[in-house]
Amino acid sequence: MLLTPGVVDQCLADEPLPWLGGLRASEFLRDYWQKKPLLVRNAFPALGELLEPQELLELAETDDIESRLIIEAGKEPWELRQGPFHETTWRKLPKTGWTALVQAVDHYLPPLADLLDHFSFMPEWRIDDVMVSYAVPGGSVGAHYDQYDVFLIQGPGQRRWQLGDICDEQTPRIAHARLKLIADMPVRFDEVLGPGDLLYVPPGLAHHGVAVDECLTYSVGFRAPPLSHLLEQVIDQVLEQHGTRTLFADPGRSVPTHPAALQADDLASVQSLLLQWLADPALYARALAPYLSEAKYPDYEPEGEDCERDDLLAALDDGLDLLRDPASRWLWLPDSQTLWRNGEVVDVPAEVGAWLPRLLHGRRLPGAALREAPPAVLDWLADEISAGFWLPVDGSDGEAG
Numbered sequence: 001m002l003l004t005p006g007v008v009d010q011c012l013a014d015e016p017l018p019w020l021g022g023l024r025a026s027e028f029l030r031d032y033w034q035k036k037p038l039l040v041r042n043a044f045p046a047l048g049e050l051l052e053p054q055e056l057l058e059l060a061e062t063d064d065i066e067s068r069l070i071i072e073a074g075k076e077p078w079e080l081r082q083g084p085f086h087e088t089t090w091r092k093l094p095k096t097g098w099t100a101l102v103q104a105v106d107h108y109l110p111p112l113a114d115l116l117d118h119f120s121f122m123p124e125w126r127i128d129d130v131m132v133s134y135a136v137p138g139g140s141v142g143a144h145y146d147q148y149d150v151f152l153i154q155g156p157g158q159r160r161w162q163l164g165d166i167c168d169e170q171t172p173r174i175a176h177a178r179l180k181l182i183a184d185m186p187v188r189f190d191e192v193l194g195p196g197d198l199l200y201v202p203p204g205l206a207h208h209g210v211a212v213d214e215c216l217t218y219s220v221g222f223r224a225p226p227l228s229h230l231l232e233q234v235i236d237q238v239l240e241q242h243g244t245r246t247l248f249a250d251p252g253r254s255v256p257t258h259p260a261a262l263q264a265d266d267l268a269s270v271q272s273l274l275l276q277w278l279a280d281p282a283l284y285a286r287a288l289a290p291y292l293s294e295a296k297y298p299d300y301e302p303e304g305e306d307c308e309r310d311d312l313l314a315a316l317d318d319g320l321d322l323l324r325d326p327a328s329r330w331l332w333l334p335d336s337q338t339l340w341r342n343g344e345v346v347d348v349p350a351e352v353g354a355w356l357p358r359l360l361h362g363r364r365l366p367g368a369a370l371r372e373a374p375p376a377v378l379d380w381l382a383d384e385i386s387a388g389f390w391l392p393v394d395g396s397d398g399e400a401g
């Protein structure tokens with residue numbers, strides 16, 4: 001079972017975390033995060049049994065689920081195919097040397113929300129998804145580096161991971177139209193990971209994972225928005241707020257050195273006027289919340305089922321928990337007490353607002369936490385369930401209830 005009650009609190013209280021090998025979050029963030037790899041044996045033993053290979057391949061056969069297949073000795077070296085795949089695909093493949101990868105498996109598998117809660121030492125907006133790969137013996141995606149941090153966690157089977165050096169655009173690559181594979185990776189680390197073992201790989205670090213036997217590997221992947229995108233949001237917000245009303249003004253002007261020159265002091269005045277706009281601390285939350293809360297798949301529409309307060313109470317009596325819709329991105333702004341989701345601000349009545357920190361504490365809201373909830377909170381949650389933003393799930397193993 002992946003559900004370890006209290007993991008969010010353990011992260012936030014900076015307690016030693018068994019799944020980080022006993023490191024406290026602050027120690028991990030100081031010494032490893034974005035710096036160097038970390039291997040932890042037996043970090044998540046339950047991942048060995050969470051998902052069967054066949055279930056993953058079925059996800060790769062499903063429309064609207066993002067999946068890939070990489071065959072090392074395919075029609076061309078490192079043949080890359082995009083899903084969805086026909087169910088007969090797999091039996092036509094060789095016995096060795098291929099991998100199927102499915103993105104955002106956390107959107108379909110509620111227990112992975114519990115896995116993600118173990119990473120609550122990072123804000124949710126920095127987390128991208130849980131990708132799961134299935135490989136036959138010898139299967140790999142080739143030696144490569146990623147731009148983003150990743151926690152690789154071994155499910156069933158064994159995978160040999162080799163790590164190299166930090167790479168960049170200058171690192172020599174194998175010629176390939178779409179995969180960025182490294183030509184020659186010096187091996188600085190070489191370990192076989194078994195079920196439940198975890199390997200943190202910082203951005204840019206070359207890695208190569210080859211299946212020893214048939215295996216599943218979970219990748220908790222992070223995202224880091226390009227600064228240029230953040231700037232775009234900020235500028236758009238500034239322009240919306242100020243429009244064209246404010247003009248350049250120069251009441252303290254001095255005599256120019258040359259009438260045809262664009263002078264440094266004029267440029268400095270423009271810079272200082274613009275920086276005044278950018279110095280507004282309230283600007284950034286307003287500008288970035290819609291962007292950072294965009295769903296991973298922007299066309300995503302949740303589907304709910306009609307739920308009234310009494311239905312919710314009955315579900316709670318049955319011991320169900322509520323899972324925040326994992327395919328939606330949730331972003332809470334404590335200063336303005338606003339909740340953003342999938343790019344939009346969520347309408348939260350004042351009485352519910354006071355409960356938000358509790359409701360959003362982890363991805364799973366234990367039914368017991370709602371025992372004292374006032375009717376307004378229950379009504380709001382019932383509406384949210386109807387809209388598909390909270391999912392009633394079994395309180396013991398996270399299966400949909």
Ligand code: SIN
Binds near residue numbers: 209
């Ligand atoms: C894999 O699961 O095969 C690849 C994961 C990665 O290298 O990031």
Ligand code: CO
Binds near residue numbers: 144145146207
């Ligand atoms: Co990678």
